[in-house]
Amino acid sequence: DGGITQSPKYLFRKEGQNVTLSCEQNLNHDAMYWYRQDPGQGLRLIYYSQIVNDFQKGDIAEGYSVSREKKESFPLTVTSAQKNPTAFYLCASSRSQMASGANVLTFGAGSRLTVL
Amino acid sequence: DAKTTQPNSMESNEEEPVHLPCNHSTISGTDYIHWYRQLPSQGPEYVIHGLTSNVNNRMASLAIAEDRKSSTLILHRATLRDAAVYYCILRDVFLGGSQGNLIFGKGTKLSVKP
Numbered sequence: 001d002g003g004i005t006q007s008p009k010y011l012f013r014k015e016g017q018n019v020t021l022s023c024e025q026n027l028n029h030d031a032m033y034w035y036r037q038d039p040g041q042g043l044r045l046i047y048y049s050q051i052v053n054d055f056q057k058g059d060i061a062e063g064y065s066v067s068r069e070k071k072e073s074f075p076l077t078v079t080s081a082q083k084n085p086t087a088f089y090l091c092a093s094s095r096s097q098m099a100s101g102a103n104v105l106t107f108g109a110g111s112r113l114t115v116l
Numbered sequence: 117d118a119k120t121t122q123p124n125s126m127e128s129n130e131e132e133p134v135h136l137p138c139n140h141s142t143i144s145g146t147d148y149i150h151w152y153r154q155l156p157s158q159g160p161e162y163v164i165h166g167l168t169s170n171v172n173n174r175m176a177s178l179a180i181a182e183d184r185k186s187s188t189l190i191l192h193r194a195t196l197r198d199a200a201v202y203y204c205i206l207r208d209v210f211l212g213g214s215q216g217n218l219i220f221g222k223g224t225k226l227s228v229k230p
Contacts, residue, residue, distance in 0.1 A: 035220070040222070041222060042220040042221045042222045043160070044220075045219075090159050103207075104165060105152075105162065108159050109158055109159050
């Protein structure tokens with residue numbers, strides 16, 4: 001079955017450490033996204049990518065970095081510069097970010113990061 | 117950006133219909149109305165979307181007001197598995213870049229009582 005796989009599901013990190021969250025999709029989608037969700041809040045966009053080797057900052061990109069070397073993969077690195085990294089991180093994909101307002105997003109199950 | 121307004125929470129009884137409202141008074145003519153839902157500790161999942169006409173699928177129905185300033189997501193028979201946060205979102209058909217991204221507010225938390 002096609003879908004998005006995020007790993008790890010749970011991750012603990014010490015302050016000052018970088019950590020990378022994996023996101024892989026087999027839907028042949030062009031666009032991929034990373035969102036952050038804090039308790040009781042909606043989703044906030046961190047980064048998005050429309051095509052391979054290209055990505056754009058979202059609303060809260062500071063302290064995060066991404067890469068898009070393959071169409072299927074869009075890993076997110078939470079760096080030590082991120083002041084409050086404890087959150088639920090969601091990866092998503094869609095057929096094309098540009099093409100149509102009708103395009104829907106498919107989400108992964110999420111990765112919960114806790115900084116100790 | 118066109119925004120949406122939803123009630124913070126709603127309650128329903130199992131096997132009864134649920135009508136989840138969404139106001140979007142500043143909607144433009146090219147905005148699609150999307151609905152997603154998020155179960156606890158999971159990623160959001162797509163429910164339904166529409167532009168002008170009412171829409172039905174296996175999960176729900178979407179009723180869009182004639183002036184498009186409001187819409188209602190209808191779950192015909194609520195089950196315990198429908199307890200989730202429901203997000204109503206607008207997405208412009210023409211906008212690209214960051215303006216084409218879905219903006220998720222806090223949504224409506226639906227509780228379903230047995």
